[in-house]
Amino acid sequence: MNGKHLKQTLILSGLIFILFFCETGWTLEKCQICHSKKDIHRTEETGRKIPLFVDESILGKSVHSERECTDCHADIVEIPHKKPKKVNCKRCHYEGNPVGAPEGQLYDQFEHSVHGMAVMSGNDKAPVCQDCHGNHDVIIHTDSTSKMYWQNIPKTCGSCHIEIYATYKESVHGVAVANGVKDSPVCSGCHGEHNIRSPKEDDSRVSQMRISQTCSECHGEKGVVSKYGIKTDRSATFEHSFHGVAQQMGNRTVANCASCHGYHDVRKEDDPKSSINPANIKETCGSADCHPTATAEFASGQIHINPKSEESGILYYISKFFLILTVSTLIGLFIFILMDLFRRAKTARQKRHGK
Ligand code: HEC
Numbered sequence: 001m002n003g004k005h006l007k008q009t010l011i012l013s014g015l016i017f018i019l020f021f022c023e024t025g026w027t028l029e030k031c032q033i034c035h036s037k038k039d040i041h042r043t044e045e046t047g048r049k050i051p052l053f054v055d056e057s058i059l060g061k062s063v064h065s066e067r068e069c070t071d072c073h074a075d076i077v078e079i080p081h082k083k084p085k086k087v088n089c090k091r092c093h094y095e096g097n098p099v100g101a102p103e104g105q106l107y108d109q110f111e112h113s114v115h116g117m118a119v120m121s122g123n124d125k126a127p128v129c130q131d132c133h134g135n136h137d138v139i140i141h142t143d144s145t146s147k148m149y150w151q152n153i154p155k156t157c158g159s160c161h162i163e164i165y166a167t168y169k170e171s172v173h174g175v176a177v178a179n180g181v182k183d184s185p186v187c188s189g190c191h192g193e194h195n196i197r198s199p200k201e202d203d204s205r206v207s208q209m210r211i212s213q214t215c216s217e218c219h220g221e222k223g224v225v226s227k228y229g230i231k232t233d234r235s236a237t238f239e240h241s242f243h244g245v246a247q248q249m250g251n252r253t254v255a256n257c258a259s260c261h262g263y264h265d266v267r268k269e270d271d272p273k274s275s276i277n278p279a280n281i282k283e284t285c286g287s288a289d290c291h292p293t294a295t296a297e298f299a300s301g302q303i304h305i306n307p308k309s310e311e312s313g314i315l316y317y318i319s320k321f322f323l324i325l326t327v328s329t330l331i332g333l334f335i336f337i338l339m340d341l342f343r344r345a346k347t348a349r350q351k352r353h354g355k
């Protein structure tokens with residue numbers, strides 16, 4: 001390569017370099033010629049004004065601060081521009097993406113979720129990524145102002161599931177979350193995140209077949225609730241109960257945790273509105289598909305019975321009695337056998353010597 005050629009190549013690559021930077025630097029400025037105006041808006045057919053002002057500082061504080069406008073609004077290629085399509089977050093958030101966007105099977109899971117399938121079938125009320133995570137304001141989920149900060153998740157889901165949110169907020173779990181108890185479940189604690197399924201599907205975390213297992217993640221043997229003075233034998237006592245055994249045998253109509261406790265409105269036993277409050281328990285057991293003829297006496301029996309605990313009253317003593325009876329019978333039998341053997345040995349010896 002001679003000197004002239006080298007010079008030309010250098011100039012050319014320099015030009016490309018400059019052009020590249022101008023191009024990327026321009027897009028934001030280009031957009032902001034119009035979208036930085038506070039009063040820019042579009043008018044809907046109904047006459048409603050939709051503001052189109054873009055506050056750059058919000059984007060600047062987001063996880064996407066390094067992204068250009070057209071990285072997301074990729075279909076805007078000329079100015080003035082046509083109405084762009086809805087942003088597709090999957091442009092970057094897919095497995096093996098080159099920009100370092102958090103990935104995994106997020107999108108695949110979402111596509112098979114109740115929301116993803118609803119979007120696919122044309123339900124425009126069902127959420128896509130930005131409806132849960134935000135538009136220009138996606139911030140790291142550990143920040144307390146993020147829509148995905150654990151304490152804010154119920155409100156984020158609740159923006160669409162309004163009534164459920166209102167019920168949940170007053171439940172023992174909702175109140176605990178508001179008070180900062182991180183171990184108490186938010187919506188995703190029971191439903192999952194990108195894999196939310198309809199409760200009608202058996203493999204949903206909240207289906208009739210699986211809900212007891214989901215509650216037991218926290219209320220079971222190794223569950224977190226022991227920290228809060230709540231007994232962790234609730235799941236074991238349920239499994240050993242008639243209801244638990246019937247469920248393991250595949251009976252769908254039998255009671256699970258949620259049939260007695262509810263799910264969005266779980267409350268403490270001493271709460272007058274609780275389904276397990278002594279004043280309401282007859283009604284809970286007696287619901288039409290369970291025990292329609294239940295009497296107050298029928299329902300007054302303890303449900304989570306653990307015969308190993310003294311609190312179980314007569315059952316505890318009966319179980320103790322049988323334990324003592326069994327052990328003493330065994331010891332008695334053992335002594336009897338020993339004595340019998342000894343006697344047989346003695347007679348045998350006497351026979352040999354005595355003759
Ligand atoms: C010449 C001014 C102008 C420029 C430059 C401009 N826009 Fe717009 N933009 C508008 C107007 C006006 C509308 C509303 C159009 C309508 O009424 O539907 C709009 C609408 C939009 C919308 C749709 C909002 C909605 O909800 O309907 C997006 C997104 C958007 N612009 C992004 C951009 C991006 C990204 C750029 C830079 C690449 C850009 N715009 C550059 C004027 C501009």
Ligand code: HEC
Binds near residue numbers: 035051053130
């Ligand atoms: C991380 C992706 C991302 C980036 C980067 C981004 N936007 Fe957006 N923008 C969105 C999403 C998501 C929406 C909501 C509408 C949608 O879902 O398409 C939106 C909405 C808008 C709207 C409609 C008004 C509003 O606020 O809802 C305008 C105008 C707009 N963007 C302009 C811009 C401009 C100008 C830039 C660069 C300064 C930019 N956007 C950068 C994702 C992005």
Ligand code: HEC
Binds near residue numbers: 090102110128133150
């Ligand atoms: C129904 C609401 C919902 C939708 C729709 C949704 N997500 Fe999420 N996403 C969540 C929840 C809840 C979490 C877990 C937050 C936590 O507890 O850390 C999460 C976590 C994430 C994370 C991990 C970082 C974080 O904020 O915790 C990323 C990245 C993410 N989602 C991207 C996406 C993408 C991309 C899409 C679209 C394919 C999407 N999400 C759709 C609710 C949603």
Ligand code: HEC
Binds near residue numbers: 067129
């Ligand atoms: C142009 C590529 C690109 C697009 C498009 C994009 N993202 Fe991202 N996203 C990234 C990158 C890169 C990161 C990692 C940023 C970091 O860690 O500094 C990220 C991070 C995230 C996080 C992680 C926040 C956390 O808590 O760790 C979420 C959530 C997220 N994006 C959601 C979205 C949503 C919602 C959209 C659509 C509106 C979207 N992204 C579109 C590139 C993109």
Ligand code: HEC
Binds near residue numbers: 158188199
């Ligand atoms: C943008 C609104 C929106 C947001 C945000 C949203 N959802 Fe939904 N959700 C819907 C719609 C609409 C459906 C109905 C889909 C269908 O069955 O056609 C649905 C369905 C569901 C279902 C199944 C209901 C059934 O009877 O089959 C569950 C469970 C659910 N959402 C939980 C959640 C949780 C948990 C969150 C937060 C992480 C959330 N949703 C966030 C709109 C939303």
Ligand code: HEC
Binds near residue numbers: 186
């Ligand atoms: C303690 C666990 C738990 C928590 C927390 C929880 N759910 Fe549920 N959710 C369930 C169960 C169990 C069902 C299924 C009940 C059934 O068999 O129909 C359900 C059902 C649903 C449904 C389907 C419609 C219905 O009412 O049956 C939606 C939508 C839903 N939940 C959204 C939410 C939202 C939004 C939040 C947060 C505000 C939330 N859930 C919190 C356990 C929970």
Ligand code: HEC
Binds near residue numbers: 181224
């Ligand atoms: C993510 C863990 C988690 C899940 C899942 C969970 N819980 Fe809880 N639960 C807790 C915590 C933590 C508390 C204590 C809250 C407090 O501080 O008052 C609690 C409290 C309770 C209480 C009140 C106990 C009392 O008398 O103080 C009942 C009843 C209960 N849960 C039932 C359920 C049922 C039924 C389900 C399933 C539908 C369920 N929980 C799912 C963590 C969980």
Ligand code: HEC
Binds near residue numbers: 212235256269303
């Ligand atoms: C047949 C109805 C029924 C079923 C099924 C049931 N419970 Fe209960 N649960 C009750 C009643 C009644 C009480 C209050 C009296 C008692 O402690 O036995 C109670 C009490 C509780 C308490 C409060 C204990 C405390 O320390 O204050 C928790 C937590 C609990 N149940 C969790 C569960 C979980 C988790 C499941 C499923 C694995 C479940 N329950 C299944 C009826 C039921």
